[in-house]
Amino acid sequence: MTDPAAAxxxxxFAILGLLARRxxxxxxxxxxxxxxxxxxxxxxxxxxxxELNRLDAAGMVEHEVIDGAGPRPTKRYRITETGRAAxxxxxxxxxxxxxxxxxxxxxxxSIWTVDPEAADDLIGRLEDxxxxxxxxxxxxxxxxxxxxxxRDPANPLFATRITLEGGIRSRRxxxxxxAWMRAELAAANR
Amino acid sequence: MTDPAAAxxxxxFAILGLLARRxxxxxxxxxxxxxxxxxxxxxxxxxxxxELNRLDAAGMVEHEVIDGAGPRPTKRYRITETGRAAxxxxxxxxxxxxxxxxxxxxxxxSIWTVDPEAADDLIGRLEDxxxxxxxxxxxxxxxxxxxxxxRDPANPLFATRITLEGGIRSRRxxxxxxAWMRAELAAANR
DNA sequence: AAATTCATGTAAAGAGTTACATGATTTC
DNA sequence: GAAATCATGTAACTCTTTACATGAATTT
Numbered sequence: 001m002t003d004p005a006a007a008x009x010x011x012x013f014a015i016l017g018l019l020a021r022r023x024x025x026x027x028x029x030x031x032x033x034x035x036x037x038x039x040x041x042x043x044x045x046x047x048x049x050x051e052l053n054r055l056d057a058a059g060m061v062e063h064e065v066i067d068g069a070g071p072r073p074t075k076r077y078r079i080t081e082t083g084r085a086a087x088x089x090x091x092x093x094x095x096x097x098x099x100x101x102x103x104x105x106x107x108x109x110s111i112w113t114v115d116p117e118a119a120d121d122l123i124g125r126l127e128d129x130x131x132x133x134x135x136x137x138x139x140x141x142x143x144x145x146x147x148x149x150x151r152d153p154a155n156p157l158f159a160t161r162i163t164l165e166g167g168i169r170s171r172r173x174x175x176x177x178x179a180w181m182r183a184e185l186a187a188a189n190r
Numbered sequence: 191m192t193d194p195a196a197a198x199x200x201x202x203f204a205i206l207g208l209l210a211r212r213x214x215x216x217x218x219x220x221x222x223x224x225x226x227x228x229x230x231x232x233x234x235x236x237x238x239x240x241e242l243n244r245l246d247a248a249g250m251v252e253h254e255v256i257d258g259a260g261p262r263p264t265k266r267y268r269i270t271e272t273g274r275a276a277x278x279x280x281x282x283x284x285x286x287x288x289x290x291x292x293x294x295x296x297x298x299x300s301i302w303t304v305d306p307e308a309a310d311d312l313i314g315r316l317e318d319x320x321x322x323x324x325x326x327x328x329x330x331x332x333x334x335x336x337x338x339x340x341r342d343p344a345n346p347l348f349a350t351r352i353t354l355e356g357g358i359r360s361r362r363x364x365x366x367x368x369a370w371m372r373a374e375l376a377a378a379n380r
Numbered sequence: 381a382a383a384t385t386c387a388t389g390t391a392a393a394g395a396g397t398t399a400c401a402t403g404a405t406t407t408c
Numbered sequence: 409g410a411a412a413t414c415a416t417g418t419a420a421c422t423c424t425t426t427a428c429a430t431g432a433a434t435t436t
Contacts, residue, residue: 215416216416262415
């Protein structure tokens with residue numbers, strides 16, 4: 001059943017993006033959502049299964065029942081031509097500026113309420129998490145960048161590579177910013 | 191009434207952060223939430239008024255009824271000592287790595303599904319929005335950086351200044367990344 | 381035999397946006 | 409006199425997380 005009137009959610013486009021690369025069961029979609037798409041969009045299986053059913057009803061994906069474990073029939077999903085077209089149209093569609101929601105910056109915004117030693121410690125812990133995320137991204141990029149297709153804009157690996165590059169640049173900048181903040185704290189202390 | 195058992199939401203800490211700087215009516219909290227705190231955390235008045243009532247019930251803020259426009263009594267809120275302590279404890283508390291949710295990167299992750307001209311156009315529009323946000327942040331920083339207190343870690347302006355600096359660095363990095371992506375697209379075209 | 385993974389769902393609650401509702405004061 | 413701003417709330421809906429539920433196949 002195709003219902004083109006039904007609007008597709010952001011999560012829907014995340015799932016279509018996964019299925020455009022490779023067909024998968026719902027379970028696999030939930031696994032693949034963690035890495036590397038989970039670096040910029042996350043969803044749990046409890047959100048994914050209902051969304052797959054909606055995409056199916058809208059004709060964006062189709063499924064076949066296959067053999068598998070579990071008390072219910074295992075379904076393998078594939079993107080349809082309609083779904084492929086909807087995804088491509090969304091990718092180049094209107095860009096409304098997205099509100100940023102960053103809990104770390106929200107904390108830093110109230111950092112003046114704590115003493116400078118505690119502030120320095122907080123920023124140090126912030127650095128640690130940025131560093132470990134950066135390390136993970138770098139490993140991931142090393143795996144991807146050498147593969148054939150990673151330099152071809154029509155290949156999914158190209159998109160994986162340039163988004164990882166964005167993550168790496170952003171974490172490096174965050175680390176530099178943290179070092180700068182500690183210096184600002186230290187400068188005031190003297 | 192003080193209920194220390196009630197957990198405070200992220201929005202609650204955003205509001206406490208505002209009231210720690212200066213007492214305000216609910217209406218003013220909603221206005222102040224837009225700039226500059228709205229650069230990293232947003233909320234509408236429909237979320238703010240109920241949250242203020244919860245903070246009030248938890249003893250984190252207190253209010254007095256003042257003269258003002260509107261069909262209901264106008265309340266001016268002030269953070270309590272309890273609220274101040276809860277805010278400071280939260281600022282330096284445990285840091286769980288936050289999941290990133292970035293719709294722009296989600297698009298770019300599927301950019302391989304569109305032709306290189308459309309991809310280049312998309313990145314160009316991305317650059318425009320980053321540039322205009324950067325310009326706004328720079329203006330804001332110019333207003334803040336020169337004021338007395340902006341270099342004192344115990345002054346709210348210090349926190350405003352370092353968070354703005356973070357926004358500026360992050361947008362500049364995003365712009366460089368966009369330019370790099372366009373070059374990568376162009377390199378493949380030759 | 382026990383633990384883990386595969387596999388798909390629903391329920392409840394919290395977080396967030398949009399829309400509805402009201403009415404006084406101030407500015408044009 | 410009209411429009412904008414001040415001022416506070418509720419209702420409905422969407423999105424997201426956490427918890428509940430089930431059971432087969434595989435690995436230890």
